[in-house]
Amino acid sequence: MAGRNQELLEKRNQHVPQGPFNTTTAFVKEARGAVMVDVDGRELIDFAGGIGVNNVGHCHPKVVAAIQDQAGKCIHSCFHVAMYEAYVDLAQRLNELAPGDFAKMTMFANSGAEAVENAVKVARYATKRPAVICFENAFHGRTLLGMTLTSKVKPYKFGFGPFAPEIYRIPYAYCYRCPFGLEYPSCNAACADHLEDFFVNHVAAEQTAAVIAEPIQGEGGFITPPPEYFPKLKAICEKYGIVLIIDEVQSGAGRTGKFFAIDHWQVVPDVITLAKSFAGGMPLSAVIGRAEMMNTAHVGGLGGTYSGNPVSCRAALAVLEILFADKLIDQSVKLGETLLERFNAMQAKYEIIGDVRGKGPMLAMELVEDRESKKPASDKAKALVSRCFEKGLVLLSCGNFGNVIRTLMPLVITDEQLEKGLSILEESLAEISDS
Numbered sequence: 001m002a003g004r005n006q007e008l009l010e011k012r013n014q015h016v017p018q019g020p021f022n023t024t025t026a027f028v029k030e031a032r033g034a035v036m037v038d039v040d041g042r043e044l045i046d047f048a049g050g051i052g053v054n055n056v057g058h059c060h061p062k063v064v065a066a067i068q069d070q071a072g073k074c075i076h077s078c079f080h081v082a083m084y085e086a087y088v089d090l091a092q093r094l095n096e097l098a099p100g101d102f103a104k105m106t107m108f109a110n111s112g113a114e115a116v117e118n119a120v121k122v123a124r125y126a127t128k129r130p131a132v133i134c135f136e137n138a139f140h141g142r143t144l145l146g147m148t149l150t151s152k153v154k155p156y157k158f159g160f161g162p163f164a165p166e167i168y169r170i171p172y173a174y175c176y177r178c179p180f181g182l183e184y185p186s187c188n189a190a191c192a193d194h195l196e197d198f199f200v201n202h203v204a205a206e207q208t209a210a211v212i213a214e215p216i217q218g219e220g221g222f223i224t225p226p227p228e229y230f231p232k233l234k235a236i237c238e239k240y241g242i243v244l245i246i247d248e249v250q251s252g253a254g255r256t257g258k259f260f261a262i263d264h265w266q267v268v269p270d271v272i273t274l275a276k277s278f279a280g281g282m283p284l285s286a287v288i289g290r291a292e293m294m295n296t297a298h299v300g301g302l303g304g305t306y307s308g309n310p311v312s313c314r315a316a317l318a319v320l321e322i323l324f325a326d327k328l329i330d331q332s333v334k335l336g337e338t339l340l341e342r343f344n345a346m347q348a349k350y351e352i353i354g355d356v357r358g359k360g361p362m363l364a365m366e367l368v369e370d371r372e373s374k375k376p377a378s379d380k381a382k383a384l385v386s387r388c389f390e391k392g393l394v395l396l397s398c399g400n401f402g403n404v405i406r407t408l409m410p411l412v413i414t415d416e417q418l419e420k421g422l423s424i425l426e427e428s429l430a431e432i433s434d435s
């Protein structure tokens with residue numbers, strides 16, 4: 001690497017700590033749709049979408065126009081000081097979109113982690129119970145509570161303890177590596193029933209405020225539970241008056257071929273957290289929940305200086321309009337079908353692909369040393385990502401062993417860009433398979 005990217009990288013290394021990680025060495029000059037251009041003029045096809053943020057594409061003209069318009073009128077008044085229409089409009093729109101035939105209310109925060117923090121606050125306040133149950137392979141952010149709820153130790157938790165109290169963890173429905181050594185479908189989703197045993201051995205149900213789950217675990221490896229899983233989990237939560245929080249930060253806003261991924265399981269959560277793609281790149285997150293639950297916390301107990309900033313709310317309103325007016329959710333279904341077909345064909349050809357999973361274009365391939373032992377092919381996944389980058393494709397890995405390759409490209413990607421990206425992926429797969 002030479003040129004402006006190299007100069008900026010040296011400056012970055014001198015002035016910015018290593019903690020805020022980088023998955024590539026590129027510095028972006030501009031980006032449109034599903035393509036980024038770096039400061040040396042190299043075009044990069046974007047299968048990462050800024051970690052699942054750009055479903056409507058980079059710099060969608062309607063999002064840019066909404067941001068510019070709002071920036072010229074009022075950038076910040078603080079919702080707690082002088083309210084604005086966009087906050088209320090956006091809350092109303094999300095309340096309409098969220099599943100559940102009951103009254104809902106929505107509040108805003110700045111990041112996914114903050115939405116999770118607020119969802120837990122709401123659940124604890126409403127139930128007057130302390131405990132929260134989360135899952136192995138979960139990712140919920142980097143704040144104290146977020147990283148406590150997160151599963152993977154390195155890099156997310158190592159050295160950052162002590163952690164928040166009253167957080168308990170159970171295995172997830174990871175069928176490819178069943179934590180119970182069972183097989184689907186004969187297991188009858190026993191992993192969900194395990195929650196009842198957990199109440200006997202670890203924490204009482206009547207002390208448990210919430211169960212928090214991603215419908216498809218994002219950073220954890222796009223782990224996708226079978227159809228029975230969430231209905232069972234929901235039934236257990238209902239039985240004990242436990243709030244089911246579904247974290248849609250990565251899976252929401254059309255990523256899986258539905259607006260909310262949980263709709264694939266036809267389960268109605270009590271609370272949903274949403275961020276990333278619904279605001280098209282502006283920092284914004286939402287907590288959407290049953291009105292009576294959301295409305296229990298006292299005045300002043302929730303909020304924040306920038307929470308639900310007007311520019312971000314306007315961007316999100318534009319994103320929602322684009323998603324539906326441009327039928328991007330139908331596009332998401334189509335994109336998912338193409339990707340699945342291609343990933344299945346690659347799996348038939350390359351032994352290294354142990355599992356293909358996901359919903360819609362939230363799709364992943366898990367790489368293994370061999371299909372018998374299923375030993376995670378972590379180094380090869382790393383090599384694959386870096387070869388793809390050399391050839392002009394930005395791709396992300398995930399999974400607790402870093403051996404899962406995921407797709408989070410903008411839904412507006414053109415057929416030509418998609419084809420080019422998939423060709424780079426396959427070419428690189430062939431190379432690492434031979435090495």
Ligand SMILES: Cc1ncc(COP(=O)(O)O)c(C=O)c1O
Pocket residue numbers: 051111112113114116139140141142214218219247248249250251275276
């Ligand atoms: C499911 C999930 N929850 C929470 C977060 C945290 O979001 P943020 O990085 O905006 O704090 C993420 C981020 O990747 C996520 O995927």
